[in-house]
Amino acid sequence: xxxxxxxxxxxxxxxxRKTPPCTAVIFGANGDxxxxxxxxxxxxxxxxxxxxxxxxxxxxSRTPLSNEAFRQLMRDSVAKFLEDxxxxxxxxxxxxxxxFYMPGDVGDHSTFQRLADCLREVEQSRQTGGNTxxxxxxxxxxxxxxxxxxxxxxxxxEDGGWKRVIIEKPFGHDxxxxxxxxxxxxxxxxxxQIYRIDHYLGKETVxxxxxxxxxxxxxxxxxxxxxIEHVQITAAESIGVEGRGGYYQEAGALRDMIQNHLLxxxxxxxxxxxxxxxxxxxxxxRAKLLRSIHVxxxxxxxxxxxxxxxxxxxxxxxxxxxxREEKGVRPDSQTETYAAVRFMIENWRWANVPFYIRTGKYLxxxxxxxxxxxxxxxxxxxxxxxxxxxxxxxNLLILRIQPEExxxxxxxxxxxxxxxxxxxxxxDFNYGSAFGERSPSAYETLLLDAIIGDATLYxxxxxxxxxxxxxxxxLDYWSTQKFPFPNYPAxxxxxxxxxxxxxxxxxxxxxx
Ligand code: BG6
Numbered sequence: 001x002x003x004x005x006x007x008x009x010x011x012x013x014x015x016x017r018k019t020p021p022c023t024a025v026i027f028g029a030n031g032d033x034x035x036x037x038x039x040x041x042x043x044x045x046x047x048x049x050x051x052x053x054x055x056x057x058x059x060x061s062r063t064p065l066s067n068e069a070f071r072q073l074m075r076d077s078v079a080k081f082l083e084d085x086x087x088x089x090x091x092x093x094x095x096x097x098x099x100f101y102m103p104g105d106v107g108d109h110s111t112f113q114r115l116a117d118c119l120r121e122v123e124q125s126r127q128t129g130g131n132t133x134x135x136x137x138x139x140x141x142x143x144x145x146x147x148x149x150x151x152x153x154x155x156x157x158e159d160g161g162w163k164r165v166i167i168e169k170p171f172g173h174d175x176x177x178x179x180x181x182x183x184x185x186x187x188x189x190x191x192x193q194i195y196r197i198d199h200y201l202g203k204e205t206v207x208x209x210x211x212x213x214x215x216x217x218x219x220x221x222x223x224x225x226x227x228i229e230h231v232q233i234t235a236a237e238s239i240g241v242e243g244r245g246g247y248y249q250e251a252g253a254l255r256d257m258i259q260n261h262l263l264x265x266x267x268x269x270x271x272x273x274x275x276x277x278x279x280x281x282x283x284x285x286r287a288k289l290l291r292s293i294h295v296x297x298x299x300x301x302x303x304x305x306x307x308x309x310x311x312x313x314x315x316x317x318x319x320x321x322x323x324r325e326e327k328g329v330r331p332d333s334q335t336e337t338y339a340a341v342r343f344m345i346e347n348w349r350w351a352n353v354p355f356y357i358r359t360g361k362y363l364x365x366x367x368x369x370x371x372x373x374x375x376x377x378x379x380x381x382x383x384x385x386x387x388x389x390x391x392x393x394x395n396l397l398i399l400r401i402q403p404e405e406x407x408x409x410x411x412x413x414x415x416x417x418x419x420x421x422x423x424x425x426x427x428d429f430n431y432g433s434a435f436g437e438r439s440p441s442a443y444e445t446l447l448l449d450a451i452i453g454d455a456t457l458y459x460x461x462x463x464x465x466x467x468x469x470x471x472x473x474x475l476d477y478w479s480t481q482k483f484p485f486p487n488y489p490a491x492x493x494x495x496x497x498x499x500x501x502x503x504x505x506x507x508x509x510x511x512x
Contacts, residue, residue, distance in 0.1 A: 019045075019451045021052035022131035022161075023122050025115070027106065027146055028138040029059025029070070033168065035077035038135065041443035043078045044085060046095045050448060054126035056098040058118060062105055070101035084438055098126060106138065106146050112153035119155065130161025133450055137168050144184040151188035158193075166195040166450055169260050170251065171459075174475060175468035182461045191461060195450045200261035201268075201457040202442030202449075205401040205431070209268045209370075210282075212399070212407065220273070222374070223349075229394065230354045231269065232371040232510055233262055235401075236363035240310070240320060240490065241337070245328030253339040254307075254471055254478075257359040263290060263467040264459065265401075266355055269370055270345055279456040283463065290466035294344040301477035303504070308338030308495040310362045311486030320362065320490045334483055337361040340498040341474065342505070354505060358498060362490035367512045368401040382420060393424050396510075405431040405439070 024042070026034055045051050059070055075096065079087045102118050104111035123130055134150060136143050147165060150156050156163050167185075172178025185194055200206055213219060222228070235257055241248040248256065267286040274281040296304060311322035324331050338360030345355065374395040396410040407429045415421040431439065449457055487495040493509070502508055 017050060017448055017452060019050055019052055019055075019448065020131055021054040021126070021128045022133055022451055023056045023058060023119060023126070023128045024133045024135060024447075024451075025058045025060065025119065026135045026137060027060050027142075028136070029101065030061040030063045030065070030073070031137055033137045034059070035074070036081045037441070037443045038137065038447070039074050040078050040082045041441055041447055043082065043092070043095055044441070044444055045448055047085065047088065047091055051451075054098070054128050056100065056122050056126040056128060058115070058122060059099070059101045060104050060106075060111075060115065062103065064103045065101050067099070067101050071096045071099050074099060083441070106142055106149060109149065109152065112149035112155070116153040116155050123161075128161070132161065132163050134163070134165040135168075136165065140168075140170055140173075143167055144181055147185050147188050156188050156193070162193075162453065163189075164193050164195055164450055164453070165189060166197055166446075166458075168197055170255060171196050171260070171464050172468065173250075173255070175465065175472045178464055178468050182465070186461075192455070194461075195455060196459040196461075196464060197446055198260050198264050198459050199442040199446065201264050201459070202444075202446040203401060204439040204445075205399070205405045206265060206268055207445075207457070209265075209399060214273050225350055225353045227374055228353055229373045229375045230356065230507055231373065233265055233269075233355065233357045233369075234371070234510070234512060235262055235359040235368045236365060236493075236512070237359070237361050238315060238363060238366045240315075240362050241323070241326055241329075243327065245323075245326040247328075248337075249329045249333055249335050252335040253337055253359050253361070254341075254474060258339055258341060258357055259467050259471045260459075262357050262359060263293075263470060264463075265370065266290075266293075266343065266345075266357070267463070269372075269399075270350055270355070272349070277456070279454060282456050283460050287460060287462045287466060289345070289347075290463055290470065292345050292347045292350075293466070293470040294346050295469055296473040298473060298477055301474055304342040304501070305474050305478075306338075306340040306495060306498045306501050307336035307478055307481075307483055308340075308360060308488050308498065309333070309335065309483070309485035310337050310360075310488055310490040313362065313488075313490030313492065315362050315364075315491040322486050322490070323361075324486065334481075334485060336478070336483070336485075338363075338488060338494045338498070340494065340501060341471075342501065343470065354507070356502060356507070356509075358494065358509070360488075360494050363493055364491055365512070366403060369512055370399040370401070371510050371512075372397040372399075373507075382422060393422070406434075 026038060028034060042057065075092055100122060102115060104114060119132065136146055172181050213223065267289045271285040271289040274285045309323050313320060323329055323337050324333050340358040343355045343357060376394050393412050398408045400406045409427045410424055412422040413425040415423045446457060499509060
């Protein structure tokens, strides 16, 4: 009885997105992510009336700042980075009343004791009932010690209110370090208290893949190896490393985008339907799919992957320097700024269907999309009229994740007039015009979910480890190679080797 009451209450919160009062503690409060993404997202949630009246934020970082100075800094950031919604001065003033700052070094134990005292005061003055959401937006090397500090100061204990911790990416640097990090976190926290964020899962268009697949009857029967020939996932960025040369040099495109964001997209495209929409039912299916990805043997890596690095070139009408000339990057860097991988999924639904994934910096345009290539019609009925062209125009389903969010189905149609000439045409759904509403940012969605306690769109330990397992052989093999970098000029669609890889398998990259 008690059990079912509790789950009804939880469902009520989840589906109506009503938030309980709480304090959000942000580590790395003076950093870029807090200013650009977190604070605007929290303000926007307040604007929508989604936060409980006593909602409070404690910002923590090393810089000495007063509450007032912190509020001013955050005000400026929110006004600057609030995309497509108005800045309301009155709302800001009341939001800022719940904003506090505490300078502190997370390497120093006394910081956590001071934080516990500060948290108690804020809990009392804002009546948050002890609910606390910790957000770790610091150097990844500090994640474990921060969580240990939280634990040692008694702040992880759920003896008055819930305690949850959001961990930013990157979650580990490879499989071994991801496991070590998990083990250290789990000494302090239960897995259900840990929210590993992957902002791609919070994107409306990625969530919509689930609605598209499982809310409609007509697509699912066509969603398998019988009908789908291959899948291409592209995440092209027209920007470079944007002052993050130091971080990026250690990460590279495979770790920065594929291990996390794009493998989560693969899981969303390829997972089996879950029996319910409960967080663990959905995550069980994602995890199962990630575990089904073929783990390459060392001798398979060269034929199924391509690494690229941009040299100087022209992007968006301007000249840019090559990666090796970026600040914080070694002049002989072997880090890839482009990666393409052919993944195979070993299960009944997807056997022998390649999933081609590519991502890169300084490509000609910003576009993230999934292109499902269907098999051609079994017989080229129109062959006599115009050769085998209909075979060369396969049906394509394009899920456009950004920037022009929508879905297109490409098929061939008869060109009007005498004769039987076929042309490719497109049936388009466009988010903007269909709903005429602003979509919440990924961070708004995910922060709201964490406050409610809905972990559906957060990654779980087994998912993170499965995706590291899938990329680890590539990392290992690449680390032994000396690539002829740079091998594509900024502003081009990556190295020629990426086209060659697909053509060896009888395919070609789409030009989005
Ligand atoms: C981040 C990566 O996780 O995702 C960045 O570290 C990348 O390098 C960014 O630019 C891409 O996110 P989005 O939402 O702009 O596609």
